[in-house]
Amino acid sequence: MAQVLEFKLPDLGEGLTEAEIVRWLVEVGDVVAVDQPVVEVETAKAMVEVPCPYGGVVTARFGAEGTELPVGAPLLTVAVGESAEGRPGGGASAEGARGQGSAAEGSGNVLVGYGTSQAPARRRRIRPAEPASAASAAPTAPTANGRLRPTAETRETAETRGTPGTPETRGAPDTPQTPGGTGAAESTGVPSRTPGAADGPVPVISPLVRRLARQNGLDLREMTGSGPDGLILRADVEYALRAAAAQGRTAGEPRTHVARAGAPTAAGVTTGTPAVTRVPLKGIRGAVADKLSRSRTEIPDATCWVDADATELMRTRAAMNAAGGPKISVLALLARICTAALARFPELNSSVDTGAREVVQYGDVHLGFAAQTDRGLVVPVVRDAHARDAESLTAEFARLTEAARAGALAPAELTGGTFTLNNYGVFGVDGSTPIINHPEAAMLGVGRIVPKPWVHEGELAVRQVVQLSLTFDHRVCDGGTAGGFLRYVADCVEQPAVLLRTL
Structure with a gap:
């Protein structure tokens, strides 16, 4: 009487606890020999063939191709013993499997890559393309190790059934398994597959x-x-x-x-x-592409950055909004800080006239800010930002942002900027080295404001920290000026009362 043995996914070593079924090498009803590969699995490190330690007839498979199984989960069941000879596809192949040793005892080969004293079954390897005659072999012909190769139709059926823990079972084939070559394939009407596509991982x-x-x-x-x-x-x-x-x-x-x-x-x-x-570079995307390319080509830029404690800035904003009236945005407060810093370091509110070889400094601050829209990145300009308070800046930012998203910005609202503020923190990033908006000379980048450990008044505390970066044209100033500007901005972020000196 046949004995049904369960073969589980073995320990694959190197701390791996699961594997994905890439391809079944046997079908339900196939005869397998001891140590014959029955399934291809892929781990995080390699793709391997798993050999079965039992010889007999496959009665069930667990898991479809593409399923991930943990180590120790059932892979398939094999019927071993004398009655296996009478199963479909048994015969001489089953007899040969029993001749290799006691199927019930198995080979002990439960670890991938370990051999036994028995001669190994044919291993599948990646092979180059074969002639068409080799690919047109009978889809139901037995292989050299006695396993019946499934037809393309059987493969398609196998792909649609089976889940982890649910065995796949199949009765006797409808047609007898006949060895043969090209003639067998033609008689069944099964189309030949691409050379090398059916064999090998x-x-x-x-x-x-x-x-x-x-x-x-x-x-x-x-x-x-x-x-x-x-x-x-x-x-x-x-x-x-x-x-x-x-x-x-x-x-x-x-x-x-x-x-x-x-x-x-x-x-x-x-x-x-x-x-x-x-994708054509036209419209807004084309204009942005041209400007960025020109900036990279003409401007020798450099970037410096600093982390700042924005806790007091956020408290100041909360106090402003609690007092009533229109809400003040963080961007408006940062813009107000920028205009105050540019008053102290006017070299950065400038551009370079390459034809005349002159640095052109501007007395007014026309502040651009980067806005992401469905049509691409645009930089609307707030005119006379230095003359606006936080409430006016908030309203203008809101108006320009809405017009940008609607595609209703006038050309005059996209040109004439002298300095740009880039709030990339809205994308959830901490830092960046942006490309200067040509022909301007500098851009201030602001990352996200997040709680971080910070030494405050000599003690470690959780504070609201932001990273500030300044990318500047090294032709208009040196590191001392750029560093002084960025340090002043950071001081105002950490202590907003510093702004009172310039209001």
Whole structure:
């Protein structure tokens, strides 16, 4: 009488506690030999084939391809014993499996990569493309180790069933298993697959790449990697997804072969016209691109930064808003600090006339501020910011921001700035080295204000800390001037009463 044994996912070593099922190498009803690989799994470190320590007939599989299983979870069950000979696909293969040793005892090979005294079964390896005649072998023909190779239809059925802890079972095949070559494949009407696509694992650089492809419905077997020996990289998957999106396909539609520029295809032919997406640089994006490129080309910029305790600034704002009237924004207070600092360091409120080789200083502060919109990054300008109080600055910031998002800014509201304030803290980042808004000479960057440990009055305390950065044109001033400006801004942030000297 047959005995059903359960084979669990073995300890894969190196502290790994789970693995993802990449591809089943056997079907329910197949005959397996001792130490025959039955499943391909991928861990965080490598892709390996797991050998089964028992010989007999597979009666159930646990988990579909793409499922993650913990170590110790059931993989499959195998019926061993004399009655296994009568199961579908048994016969000589089952007899050969019993001849290798006691199936009930197993081989003891439960760790990936460890061998036994028995001759190992045929191992699957990544192979180069084979001739079409080799790929057209019978889909139901038994392999050299006695395991029946599933048809393409069986693979598709297997992909749609099975969850962790739920076995897959299958009865006897509808048609007898007949060995054969090309003639058997033709008689069944099963189309031949791409050479090398059905055999061997798909080489990817990490499990994250495989998961990214699976989540987006991308078939890795239809890709050619740009890494060594055809290794599929994350960049290859992202490139293929972008190309698919550009062609208007959805994840469920059939995908065609996508190869990166210069990557060899399965036939060894280098692709000359890769699928690419071209986005015209026009309108606002084009203008911003031109200005940023010109800034990088013409301005020798430098950046300095400092952390500041913004606790008192936030308390001052809360007190202002509690007094009634329109609410005051943090950006308006920072703008008021900037105008006061520029009055003390006017070198930074300037531009460079390259034709005349002169530094042009401005008496008025027209303050630009970076605003992110659906159409791209724009920099509206607050006119005469030095003459406005915090309430007026708050109102003007709100008006310009709303007009920017609606695409209703006039050209005059986007030009003529002398200094820019960039509040990148709204994106949840602490620091940045922004590109100066040409032709201006400097830009103040403000990161997010977050609680951090800080030494306050000689004791460690949790304070509201912000990082300030100043990117400046080194042609208009040296580090001493830039550092003095940034230090004054930080002092006003930490002690807003310092502003009273200039009000």
